[in-house]
Amino acid sequence: MAGKSKVELAEFLTHQYLCESLTIKEVETLLDYTELVQFRKNETIADIGEVGEALYFVVKGEVALYYDDGGQESEVGRMTEGELMGEMSFFDRKPRSARMRAKSDDTRVLLLSRAKYKRIRVEHPYIAVNLLEHAVISLDHLFRRVSNDVAGFSQYIHGGGIKR
Template sequence: MSAAHKVELSQFLKHQHLCESLTMQEINTLLEYVTHAHFSKNEVIADIGTLGEALYFVVKGEVALIYEAPTGDQQEVGRMVEGEVMGEMSFFDRRPRSARLVAKSEDTQVLVLTRARYKRLRVEHPYIAVNLLEHVIISLDHLFRRVSQDYTEFSSYLYGRGK
């Protein structure tokens, strides 16, 4: 990663929830543990059934979460945008991914934190790792709330309000 690109990414991260309590030095340290990846529109970032060996943080673009039914039918179940983390469920529970992560913008960019680098980060810079974990918890909370709201709205539609 070039010095200019690292400065650009650190400026982006400075304004994200993930890094709101980190110093610029800590943000630059975090950047030493991640790689920057580019994906074309409709390119698969991570596939269903694979083990989550990395966390992804969206820097630019949008990523669709695609569920595939046993019949082969696919349905988009969510979108992740700039500043959001994805892949956290499989990363932490070490179970196969239940959704496909697909780039939905021409130049989707993500930061990738592998399991091996996360383990090093946890030992070498625990404060940064704790901030990352808090961000993951908030991300899962937002996902749960969105799903709960969608379920409630669907149930109200299907069964009527107040029943």
């Protein structure tokens, strides 16, 4: 695992929500199914229109999410260390609606491919359940952030101004 040893990654993961109910051995098992991938600043991790064939877990750095509105790219969110990305397209198998791009040099993510996910579901169902739970919580947080943004914007548009 380039740059970080399996022991260092296991130690990092044991402090993340994704793995808080896993034993150290289960965390090490999860690492056996993932690949540590490094990206340079502004390098695209996953692009709009692709069907998600992997889940990504940010280990180091920051990743920006971009929406492309007819050639005009707008940043719509950021993912930081400890956050899961790509779960919507991965599970619903629909094309991505956002581009994921590294925002810092030496951005590192753990990549879990669809093939490895299928294996872990059968070989280690408890670990797979933890991944699914984390994906649900991640999507819930995304939905709540978007809902709050829309509610705030709506309040502003309809004359309420911005609450301070």
